[in-house]
Amino acid sequence: MTDRLVTTAVAPAPEQRRASTLVQTLLRSEWPWMLYLAFVVLLVVFSFASPWFLSIDNFLNIGRQTTLVSIAAIGMTFVIIAGQIDLSVASTLALSGMAAALAMSHLANFWFVGALAGLGTGALVGLINGTLTTRLAIPSFLVTLGTLSAARGLAMMVTDTKPVIITNERYFRIFGEGNLFGLPAPIAWTLAATIGGVLLLHYNIFGRRIYAAGGNPTAALYSGIQIKRVTTWAFVLTGALAGLAALILSARSHAARPDVVQGMELDVIASVILGGCSLFGGRGFILGTLLGSLIIGTLNNGLVLLGVSSPMQLIIKGAIIVAAVAFTKR
Amino acid sequence: MIPPHVDRTASSGAPLVRVAGMTKSFGGVKALRGVSLEVKAGEVHALLGENGAGKSTLIKILSGVHSFDSGAIEIDGAPATFNNPAESRNAGIAVVYQDLSLVESLSVGANLMLNREPTTRFGFLKKRELMAEAEDFIKQHNIPLDPRATVGSLPFAYRQMTEICKALMGRVRVLILDEPTSALSSDEEQILFDAVDTVVRQNVGVIYVTHRLNEVFRISNRVTVLRDGANVGTFNTSETDMRTLVAAIVGPKLAKAEAKEPREDERPDGAATSSSKRELLALSGIVNDRLRGVDLSLMDGEIHGLAGLIGSGRTEILETIFALRPIEGGELRLDGAAQHMRGPAEAIEKGVALVPEDRQAQGLVLDHSIERNFSLPRLPHFSWASWVRHGAETEETVAAINRLSIKAPGPSTRVRNLSGGNQQKVVFAKWNNERTRILLLDEPTVGVDVGAREEIYGLIRDAARSGAGVLIVSSDLHELILLCGRISIVVDGRVTATLRRDEFGDAEHLHELIQMSQREQGQAA
Numbered sequence A: 001m002t003d004r005l006v007t008t009a010v011a012p013a014p015e016q017r018r019a020s021t022l023v024q025t026l027l028r029s030e031w032p033w034m035l036y037l038a039f040v041v042l043l044v045v046f047s048f049a050s051p052w053f054l055s056i057d058n059f060l061n062i063g064r065q066t067t068l069v070s071i072a073a074i075g076m077t078f079v080i081i082a083g084q085i086d087l088s089v090a091s092t093l094a095l096s097g098m099a100a101a102l103a104m105s106h107l108a109n110f111w112f113v114g115a116l117a118g119l120g121t122g123a124l125v126g127l128i129n130g131t132l133t134t135r136l137a138i139p140s141f142l143v144t145l146g147t148l149s150a151a152r153g154l155a156m157m158v159t160d161t162k163p164v165i166i167t168n169e170r171y172f173r174i175f176g177e178g179n180l181f182g183l184p185a186p187i188a189w190t191l192a193a194t195i196g197g198v199l200l201l202h203y204n205i206f207g208r209r210i211y212a213a214g215g216n217p218t219a220a221l222y223s224g225i226q227i228k229r230v231t232t233w234a235f236v237l238t239g240a241l242a243g244l245a246a247l248i249l250s251a252r253s254h255a256a257r258p259d260v261v262q263g264m265e266l267d268v269i270a271s272v273i274l275g276g277c278s279l280f281g282g283r284g285f286i287l288g289t290l291l292g293s294l295i296i297g298t299l300n301n302g303l304v305l306l307g308v309s310s311p312m313q314l315i316i317k318g319a320i321i322v323a324a325v326a327f328t329k330r
Numbered sequence B: 001m002i003p004p005h006v007d008r009t010a011s012s013g014a015p016l017v018r019v020a021g022m023t024k025s026f027g028g029v030k031a032l033r034g035v036s037l038e039v040k041a042g043e044v045h046a047l048l049g050e051n052g053a054g055k056s057t058l059i060k061i062l063s064g065v066h067s068f069d070s071g072a073i074e075i076d077g078a079p080a081t082f083n084n085p086a087e088s089r090n091a092g093i094a095v096v097y098q099d100l101s102l103v104e105s106l107s108v109g110a111n112l113m114l115n116r117e118p119t120t121r122f123g124f125l126k127k128r129e130l131m132a133e134a135e136d137f138i139k140q141h142n143i144p145l146d147p148r149a150t151v152g153s154l155p156f157a158y159r160q161m162t163e164i165c166k167a168l169m170g171r172v173r174v175l176i177l178d179e180p181t182s183a184l185s186s187d188e189e190q191i192l193f194d195a196v197d198t199v200v201r202q203n204v205g206v207i208y209v210t211h212r213l214n215e216v217f218r219i220s221n222r223v224t225v226l227r228d229g230a231n232v233g234t235f236n237t238s239e240t241d242m243r244t245l246v247a248a249i250v251g252p253k254l255a256k257a258e259a260k261e262p263r264e265d266e267r268p269d270g271a272a273t274s275s276s277k278r279e280l281l282a283l284s285g286i287v288n289d290r291l292r293g294v295d296l297s298l299m300d301g302e303i304h305g306l307a308g309l310i311g312s313g314r315t316e317i318l319e320t321i322f323a324l325r326p327i328e329g330g331e332l333r334l335d336g337a338a339q340h341m342r343g344p345a346e347a348i349e350k351g352v353a354l355v356p357e358d359r360q361a362q363g364l365v366l367d368h369s370i371e372r373n374f375s376l377p378r379l380p381h382f383s384w385a386s387w388v389r390h391g392a393e394t395e396e397t398v399a400a401i402n403r404l405s406i407k408a409p410g411p412s413t414r415v416r417n418l419s420g421g422n423q424q425k426v427v428f429a430k431w432n433n434e435r436t437r438i439l440l441l442d443e444p445t446v447g448v449d450v451g452a453r454e455e456i457y458g459l460i461r462d463a464a465r466s467g468a469g470v471l472i473v474s475s476d477l478h479e480l481i482l483l484c485g486r487i488s489i490v491v492d493g494r495v496t497a498t499l500r501r502d503e504f505g506d507a508e509h510l511h512e513l514i515q516m517s518q519r520e521q522g523q524a525a
Helices: A003-009 A014-028 A033-049 A056-081 A089-107 A111-135 A140-158 A169-177 A185-203 A205-215 A217-222 A227-253 A264-274 A286-305 A310-328 B055-062 B085-090 B108-112 B127-140 B156-168 B186-201 B213-219 B242-250 B255-259 B270-276 B314-321 B344-349 B359-363 B370-382 B390-403 B420-431 B450-465 B477-483 B507-524
Strands: B017-026 B029-039 B044-048 B070-075 B078-080 B093-096 B174-178 B205-209 B222-227 B230-236 B279-287 B292-299 B303-307 B329-334 B352-355 B438-442 B469-473 B486-491 B494-500
Touching (some): A033 A286, A056 A089, A056 A205, A056 A227, A056 A264, A056 A286, A089 A140, A089 A227, A089 A264, A111 A140, A111 A169, A111 A227, A169 A227, A185 A205, A185 A227, A205 A217, A205 A227, A205 B370, A217 A227, A217 B359, A217 B370, A264 A286, A264 A310, A286 A310, B017 B055, B029 B055, B029 B070, B029 B205, B044 B213, B044 B242, B055 B093, B055 B174, B055 B205, B108 B127, B108 B156, B127 B156, B156 B186, B186 B205, B186 B213, B222 B242, B230 B242, B279 B314, B279 B469, B292 B303, B292 B314, B292 B469, B303 B314, B303 B450, B303 B477, B314 B352, B314 B438, B314 B469, B344 B352, B352 B420, B359 B420, B370 B390, B370 B420, B390 B420, B420 B450, B450 B469, B477 B507, B494 B507
Parallel strands (some): B029 B230, B044 B205, B044 B222, B093 B174, B174 B205, B292 B494, B303 B486, B352 B438, B438 B469
Antiparallel strands (some): B017 B029, B017 B070, B070 B078, B222 B230, B279 B329, B486 B494
């Protein structure tokens, strides 16, 4: 019995309807056009403000710097649409990097051994997050707050906080420094994760189940969706993508360190929300997330080029994130 | 056309509230096109109309939620405008909405006194005085409520009563009740009506919005019917009848089709059904946290009713069959084979479908499209190797929209933007396919307007005709009698009797039977 009801009950004149549909698509569609506008404005402002900003090299630079956040945010999109949150991504990333490096230095120095160890460790942390959340019915905010701390602790404990050197050239090329399909490896992996995410979320029934589980868990249950299983898989996916990000980071720095990317989960969550996901679940899309992370990356890059001091950068970034979300949330 | 029957008999001076020539548009769509309404002191004025007729808009204008485009509101003869709900409340207009606004973790007394708590000089709560004040108020209004009870633990009717009580705190001239009985059983209804009586005797005017016509005759003095945002007429209740009102609500075109009694062949004959057909579902001695030994059987092509009070275990029987509740004892057989289903997914696999009581909370993902809601229970069917076949999905959704005559711009319309009746049809559409063999319905027509209700009855009969067994829970006894071949009475987690059509008779008789079973169970315990 809402007002909108009245609109459906009484049909407006056709031309009126067409005009209002257009306005509605712009304002209410799942694609937040304001976000694209914000990105364009940001690009224009930085282009005028800094002579170094508008160049292919700088954009590749932004892409490389944003890789870690972008990849982790694609996983986070699944978790947030499922109505959950994962605070542990940064710690999972650190732990996965350690696992990959240790596997190559102690087990066998092949690139795929490191890759498997990194992805597997990430997925395992995700499995633990998902299982605790769904089987013990603990809110994921608390579960992942726990693993945020525990995974970081474990990463530091395995080598007594010392970094682990990686010596596998192949590994560096595949994940860090080489080119894949003509693109710098980190950007190629971001693209791969994006395409995979789009397919899985928007074209696979797994995605449909994720949306339903977050949109209305009760209705999903009553429709025969196994919410616990679906939600757990979302966490596993996020963990595995954090693992992929760990491979890229460790390949770039030729070593794994247990104290990397502290606090990155905030940028990751901000990207997802900026990209149009609802924190309450059931709404959002992958390309929005990618754009969200690029906005944050561009902001970081542009502010550095303008010579803004790093405390001031944090303040500006915070203000812009809140403002952008306020604008995109009609 | 029906001649508007303007009341000239009752003459207690100026009306409490007068709405005249009210118009309101939302983005070019006219919701109200000149509506008038008068409410007098001490009268219950029923407001009728289909979903989208303008009742809600009118009420939201009266309560200060919406502004109006033209027209006038007068309170005691003086013109008034409300810019926000607080101004309307200060003028003495109190609204009890469908969805309740109580703090469940607090007591009835604390809820009543919310924001007007007696405190000491230092701001500490005077608990005893608070309770005493609340208790006085409740006694004064003769409402059967315990101020110490926690709201969350109360049955729905008592929560609603608390809500009404809360609305009455402070100066009230006009009380607006928006579909107050949509979730009440017949006994709880009586409690609510008594409370309304008490209120009316204190010279408050009541505006009573409802979809249930028999309530209009039980409780109201006058009726105003709206259609497409305009007045159809105002009637003295004692001088009108059901047929006239239905005709006024649905309009001249549809009136004939809607008001007719069901034909003989539309009433499934229970006796014939149960002897000649196969048993689809059998429960014997089912025990769990809420059920205490349920025996029940359902034949193919049968429409079987479950009658009983709210909290009797009616809903829980459906939930148990749908494997939402674990079975601790007894046996559930489908087609003669014993089942141990671990969740709704397995139940759906076996052809069981549930249309739950609360379509917004349990039946639909409101923010998603019709299409997505429609395909949700059968995602594997709409996919190839787990990849969604979007074409097939859209095609079948459009077909279902046409088949069930769901009023919507298209398959991608968000379910939230549909009316109650159309939302319910979407829930039906989810299960309206050849795989559904056992259809469980929990209050299938609550909050659904007259026209859509008839269409839903048609869907239920069609399902039975095509061989599905239908088990239907309803607080509306007329509805059960209209549809069912057999009716089982549920009391306190048990089926106490299963009656055939010639045994349950009319609504009054059925009501008596339920009351009797209730009493017998009480004595046995």
